[in-house]
Amino acid sequence: MEKLKLDDLQLKVMQVLWREGEVGVSGIQEQLKAKEDRELAITTLNTVLQRLYKRGIVNYRKEGRQYIYRAEVTEKETQSSMASSLIDKLFKGKSSVLVNHLLESSAFDQDELEDLKRKIAAAQQKKKDNE
Amino acid sequence: MEKLKLDDLQLKVMQVLWREGEVGVSGIQEQLKAKEDRELAITTLNTVLQRLYKRGIVNYRKEGRQYIYRAEVTEKETQSSMASSLIDKLFKGKSSVLVNHLLESSAFDQDELEDLKRKIAAAQQKKKDNE
């Protein structure tokens, strides 16, 4: 797993691809306008996509003379990669340090806490089963 | 709370400041060499510090003709800011989505899970007390 780093706009674009599967550039433009409220020139998106393509993060097929792009990394991979990068850089490399920080800053409401408790129990169970 | 974004090298430098409180540039250089194994030219660090200063992230006092820098943002602030930025961008704005993701990718060992359970219980208690 190489380090995958996506900046803001790149992420927005990737999110469209993750949602849609395959999209042409103008489709991406529409989606961004609709869901993210970002009005970007087509040429801007073209540039972004081309750069992502050079890095192997997206790929495309041609349909007529249109480029239909698709993501080459999954959302989960990206989440893992970027989360662990943050954890490494700022939370001593330990997820638990991050979570403690979040707990301290009251980042969760009651329902979420309850839910987490359940999920943790499940994770513990799973660990036990794997032994 | 403004959005605080620190890149890799900037973070490394900030980490030294957080640890040490006040340090001169050559002190920072030594610390980075010792603890991070990064050998950087003094001028590089000077540039980085000046840029951070321009952004109001560090400040300094002069001691003789030396600049003694100190952090103007705390580590916790930075952690909060960067964590929530990641959460916003990649985890639907919900800390719990992040934590779920971490749980799914088995980012915790048994001890950590146990510890989390305790901390969550404590957080729940605290929420109750605050009512």
Added chain:
DNA sequence: GCTTTAATACTACAAGTGTAGTAGTTTTGT
């Protein structure tokens, strides 16, 4: 068939970052 329209290719440019060199000025060592 000829004009819009749509699409890509190529170019551009300002900011920010990583990284450091050179020049100039104190301080220090001897």
Added chain:
DNA sequence: ACAAAACTACTACACTTGTAGTATTAAAGC
């Protein structure tokens, strides 16, 4: 007192990102 060392100031340069303009070419409308 002078050379060497320590510091800061200024400059530089390549790379990445955000953002888009212009040029060219192909498709579609009428």
